[in-house]
Amino acid sequence: MKLKPKIGLVGLAGEYEVGFDKSQELCRGVLEALKDSGEADVFSADIVMYDLQSMREAAGRLKGADPDALLLCVCTWAEDHHLLDLLGIVDRPVILWAFPDVESGSICDVHQICSVLTELDIGYGHVFGEPGDPAAMKTALEYASAAALKRKMRTVRIGSAGGRVKGMTEVAFDEFELLKRTGARIVNLDESELKDAAERVSGSEAEAGFEAKGLGRFKITAARDEVIESLKYYLGMKALIEQYGLEGFVVKCYPHYMGKICLGYSLLSEDGIVCGCEGDANNTVMMKMLYELTGVPVHNTDILCPDTETNTWLFSHCGSGGFSIANTQEEIELGPVRLADSGACALFTGKPGLVTVANLIGRGGTMRMSVMVGEAIETGMDFPGNPLRVRFEKDALAINEEITDLGVGHHWMAAYGDVSFALETFCAMKGMRYIRI
Helix, strand or coil: CCCCCEEEEEEECCCCCCCHHHHHHHHHHHHHHHHHHCCCEEEEEEEEECCHHHHHHHHHHHHHHCCCEEEEEECCCCCCHHHHHHHHHCCCCEEEEECCCCCCCHHHHHHHHHHHHHHCCCCEEEEECCCCCHHHHHHHHHHHHHHHHHHHHCCCEEEEECCCCCCCHHHCCCHHHHHHHHCCEEEEECHHHHHHHHHCCCHHHHHHHHHHCCHHHCEECCCHHHHHHHHHHHHHHHHHHHHHCCCEEEECCCCCCCCCCHHHHHHHHHCCCEEECCCCHHHHHHHHHHHHHHCCCCEEEEEEEEECCCCEEEEECCCCCCHHHECCHHHCEEEEECCCCEEEEEECCECCEEEEEEEEECCCCCCEEEEEEEEEECCCCCCCCCCEEEECCCCHHHHHHHHHHHCCCCEEEEEECCCHHHHHHHHHHHCCEEEEC
């Protein structure tokens, strides 16, 4: 389910300024527009702050509502210290809304407040427009989503079974930096825990799971006993997820678990659990952020090859994507995994649409998030897995140069929709380097 931010709305105005008498009306207009969007839960303090008493009353109401972000409707010029006092009581990311009016001094006050917040090293968002202005609404909601994501990630636990793949030093992860920069905590499990959990699942339980998930509706070219083994691993992973309170799972799959966990990953993705490959905990956390912002299963891919004729890039991995991101349900095939030619994975092409493709890599002092936004187009089974072909505005070979020069690696997570602004804002809030390619 897509993350829905909670916004606390409050007004700010100067009692001697032109437009003070219209302040409540402006706040109500913004409130109604946000509620009508359905994209956020909005609590209004129903107060326009202009003195110490009104600030304290607003702070009490907002603190009780416990929002993810504050939206300050700056209705006229006003004394900026009222916001500072409010943030001392309700310390939340703040969005400043300025209104177009010559005499009220609204935008002048926003500029003044931005200067003060900058001096204090307090991050903020800002919008300009009439209540309900589409561009202002979009920015305010995306900023609030980033604030909600920051809060949500503080409680996220990602299970890592077996560490990283041998020979893939790139995916080495720094638990301290992941916790500091994203909020997510890595829960380390031994490989034996995964194997033991799968072995505790009986054949009849796995058969029941096959029927319960309706897997018989797909074309099946994998051996029946290996499909059932995959169901054992799926149910085993589910048990570990429940035992450790996890919202994501990453396994050192290559080479010994290839084809054993892939189908389980597809099923877990539909259950709302993000699943990473090759022990890459960093990008499993990236998947979690993308999933929270979109509410849709996320493609776990390698960046494979550019096509200069179509100016596209092909992304894919072995075949562990959620069924709902297949181009069509009819094409889904449960077949053996490439290279090993055994086990079971979900083979299908990715559906077309606007996508945000993101990578998270690095350690203490170097952690960075790289993001691209493009249009996924229909493609064939150009790689045995879940191929996704994406056209970006930038030249495909220029993208190759940037990725190579920046050293951001080869694992890219792809989510439907453009959530780049929310990701950039999240990075700013957490002090992490953000790269737009």
